[in-house]
Amino acid sequence: STEGQVVPTQEKPKKSKVLATPVARKLAKDLGVDITKIKGTGPNGRVMKEDIYRTKEEMTKEVE
Amino acid sequence: MRFEIYDPTEIKHYRVLDPNGEVVTEEDIPPFSDEELLYLYKTMLFSRIMDERTLSYQRQGRMLTYAPNIGQEAAQVGSAYAMEDNDWFVPSFRELGGWLVKGVPLKNIYLYWYGNEWGSHIPEGIKALPVSVPIASQLQHAAGIGMANNIKGEKDVVVAYVGDGGTSQGDFHEALNFAAVFKAPVVFVVQNNQYAISVPRKEQTASKTIAQKAIAYGMPGILVDGNDIFAVYNASKEAVDRARRGEGPTLIEAYTYRLGAHTTSDDPTKYRENEEVEKWKPKDPILRFKKYLQKKGILTEEWEEKTKKELDDQVVSTFEEIENKSDTLIEDIFKYHYETMPPHLEEQLEEYKSFLEGGK
Amino acid sequence: MRFEIYDPTEIKHYRVLDPNGEVVTEEDIPPFSDEELLYLYKTMLFSRIMDERTLSYQRQGRMLTYAPNIGQEAAQVGSAYAMEDNDWFVPSFRELGGWLVKGVPLKNIYLYWYGNEWGSHIPEGIKALPVSVPIASQLQHAAGIGMANNIKGEKDVVVAYVGDGGTSQGDFHEALNFAAVFKAPVVFVVQNNQYAISVPRKEQTASKTIAQKAIAYGMPGILVDGNDIFAVYNASKEAVDRARRGEGPTLIEAYTYRLGAHTTSDDPTKYRENEEVEKWKPKDPILRFKKYLQKKGILTEEWEEKTKKELDDQVVSTFEEIENKSDTLIEDIFKYHYETMPPHLEEQLEEYKSFLEGGK
């Protein structure tokens, strides 16, 4: 009964918009990760918190 | 003109029949045929029978809150009968007698009180408004309908109802003032049944009569014995004719008594003595009319029995037709807010239906 | 009792002085001392001078919209003077004369029309309500104040004002009905100045007089020559005394004329002939009173000149005191909504202040 669900399947992708919750966006910022570079694994390509942690880990590894 | 004889500031009821059905003013007996007389009597009976049946359904838990009009049949049937077919009927919420005269199907009435909006879907061709619950608000609609008739050059009249309590509302005042200023063809019938729920008439207003409120609007007002169907009819007819002639609105106070409870949720013993009710019982408008008709030899007991039985059958079968088959369609909750359902309503309807189906 | 002599349904104005200041009913001359008479005259002048000054400030672009009451000074000063100090004054929005009698400082009045809420902060000890813009709504407050006096066993009376247009509002009806039912000590003064903005009295209601509307509530009503300060005073005093004795409310129709525009935003030539205005000018209530006082030898030209000058100085200095020094403090926009400012308002105030300071 909620209207919350986005239905992006029918949508033409607009200039590389990232789907993410505010919490995830904040997390990316706090970890210094560019959220637009992350390939989301959530529904409809949504960037999940795990994606951000994973990217951060990979970045750290690269630096090492 | 009766309105000139009866000074509304005096407590003097215009009356044709006394409570024993004796004629008080012979020259005022309306020129009804026997058939018409029986029709009027039958309609009053119909109203009474439906009220009583409904009260008993309610006690059996088969009916929701209901507002009976027992005791007020003459006030309603008499005034409504003064209308022509093309005239408008604007009720308050306790006008069963009027509905029946106007030809609103019993099924509508039952549907409404049974909690389904289709009850308020007056069939096309019947110029009646549905029940109006916000007290006195309907009088504005009556004035507007009348004003529209003047604008369109139509000669139809509006008969509108309100209770004694309703006369205290601002909308009563504004409606009567507009109607008088614009000479709208409206007859305002106040059913003064002595109570607004528990509040007695004398605490409702300090004016000696309700009829005298007409003076504030520069319109005629008359106090009639509301349990005397001839008096109510005559006053209403005169007012309807005046209105149709373009002479503007009239206020009629039909002095009557609610013999029953305000609604089935109400317990009148909390606010009035039983003696008072007992005193009014012999003034029952149906009884009075019956005595007159019997004296005239128009009414026989056999006719009465047969008619009562017919009417009762009709009431029972109508009620049973709608009972438990009246749940509102989900679509109908949404469908009638606008001619075209806007997207947000469509969305809410779809979501809700899908919820019920157990889907997303 | 004048209320018994004057039938409100007849167009018969209760009058003591004719337009030439000649005495019509000698026995009705109120027992005022010369001092009192000059006070009344001076107050009418004060009102007129302030109105005229304010109109000229407005034309100079120094004042906002203003509603003058030129022509209605007798209706206001006469009725307000019937009050005792402890009585309540409940104005509409055009009651300058009444304000002055009641002792509301000119500064308040200017502040209000100059667009600052502090104008409505009536000083402690003065039992007056501020201007009420929603037409007729103030009458309910008057009825409530009167009902409270009854409940508390206090003997103070309420004098409340409304215009001819205001009598059409539902609130007028409800207030008068409540006041009558509860015998509230209220005097309802209708200043019938013949117009509600552009709408003439005869299109406002079909009743012959406004006074006759009293009949709807079972209260006395009287039609008085509203440009005759003695007639207005006498009727008001009698009504105030009745009220104080516990006999309930009264309706007074003060028949007068708005000589000026509705407000400074209004152009009366759009809706009324100049001849009409010219016809009313000789009936000016100040002129009439002056003629009487002169004939009686109470008023001298020297006194008048000196007084006018004094009053004018007072008006000018008061206006200049508030002019351009009246911007509302930002805090004051927020501070008076509740006794304690709730967090969301505090937040909005802080945010706004910090915005003004250029901060975040």
Add this chain to the structure above:
Amino acid sequence: MANKLNIVEAVNQALMNEMEKDETVVVYGEDVGVEGGVFRATVNLQKKFGKHRVFDTPLAESAIVGTGVGMAINGLKPVVELQFMGFSYPAFNQIISHVARMRNRSRGRYNLPMVIRAPYGGGIRALEHHSESTEALYAHIPGLKVVIPSTPYDTKGLLIAAIRDPDPVIFLEPKRIYRAFRQEVPEEAYELPIGKARIVEEGEDVTVITWGAMVRDVQKASEMVKEKGIYPEIIDLRTISPMDRETFVESVKKTGRAVIVHEAPKTLGVGAEIVSVINEKAFLYLEAPPTRVTGFDTTFPLPRGEMHYIPSPERIAKTIEEVVKF
């Protein structure tokens, strides 16, 4: 001695207590005197305090409220009853133009310690206009306070606080649960602070904000979702205006998720304001969109349709699940 009361009895006792203590309190409205109110909320008050302080009025809501303004100006504390919330509309002009503004417009010279009581909400199989829940209308108006209790204990404490409040309070009584249950309530007078929400149930997974009769339905929904391992924090707003933003914002910061449940129509219902406040104050904590479960944007249906209108525990539970799984 046990004093177990239902909500309507709690209203009555609050009035009894305050009228005894403070003789400036007066009670009036349609049928409140002799009859004791159509819901019997004012029963016995006239007997006890006399016709002077408890009385029936003519049938005119604008005057009931408007005379209350006058009484409050003149030193009394009127507690007026409007018979149903749907009949507050004839008084709307008095409420918005005067009740809400008198203190501000008179710069504090006249404050209005008055209470406007009205039974509120649907679900009792009532006639047209008897099922209104338009609290949002009043909550949009600066200068009013709007209080809606959900239990007998809260009802008594909040009504007493409302009567003592120096400012006007619209006190809406959830009539669907007037007699739904009893609760132990102190016999003497006590106050609960207006403007403070109550945490009904603590939880970690989602914040559910509601008020009035819906509190019980939310509790039922909570039981349902707990079986699935979801633990909601339930907040009863109690005061709709001015609202206790802090309590729900803190909770949402903790849970990251919010569901708002009310009976009123969705569009511009109070839920809309709560969603907005959450956005302003807890945006970066949000793991899911704050979501509303509400009545439809339709007139409240007559009884044969009303079961569809009020959000059921099942509808609420489903939304809670969706928000948690978002």
Add this chain to the structure above:
Amino acid sequence: MANKLNIVEAVNQALMNEMEKDETVVVYGEDVGVEGGVFRATVNLQKKFGKHRVFDTPLAESAIVGTGVGMAINGLKPVVELQFMGFSYPAFNQIISHVARMRNRSRGRYNLPMVIRAPYGGGIRALEHHSESTEALYAHIPGLKVVIPSTPYDTKGLLIAAIRDPDPVIFLEPKRIYRAFRQEVPEEAYELPIGKARIVEEGEDVTVITWGAMVRDVQKASEMVKEKGIYPEIIDLRTISPMDRETFVESVKKTGRAVIVHEAPKTLGVGAEIVSVINEKAFLYLEAPPTRVTGFDTTFPLPRGEMHYIPSPERIAKTIEEVVKF
């Protein structure tokens, strides 16, 4: 021939056009006849169409609206004027209990093709109660449509659409800009669809949603922020109820940011609903909290305070910057 009109003239011309075409259209209210309205919106109508179709009424808003209900039932299309929005409150009961519900309660037997016009909003240094912007009250009520134009062109097209609409429309005219500017407008009748927003300016960085007189202030704010390299997309809602959610939701999906600007008080203003819809429909696109720039939660101040109340272009610009930088 050039037909350059300001907003109030556009109102007048719309009425002229429709009254000529459709003799069931009637116009009435306080001072609308002889005087032609206090803002002159109905000037010359009585001269042209007679006292039968254009007339002054007694001073009673409930009756003006209530008789409109009756007229509409009886086959006319009343276009009534309430002199100021602040004087719509005496008619509130008629509006909510009847105007909004007649079609639904009569299951379509009686629809009400009526228009209630009222000048709306503050900023003209007016008296108390003359500066109301309470569109949220009406937008909360199912069964009404609420329209607020912002230009002469829109005014004419939307008013004609409102008159032709089979359902009741509250038509609020931003009086602050009644005469602010002129625009080329077709002389003949035309309709603009009710329920459709207008994209005033396209932009990429933030969506600014507004209506009525505020549109111009938002445009000014937009000029300010453009100098700083911020390009707002400006949406004029035009219809407040039912609102064109799609247009602003699509825009926010594009920009990721939303600012809502209105003059009405913040709490439960229409902005609250817009924030909520954005949350429901575009949550995962949000880069910043949808943010409201509004009037305060106070009564509109008298003229000596009013400059503080209405959001200034500067206040709007500042918020736009903050939201973009969030």
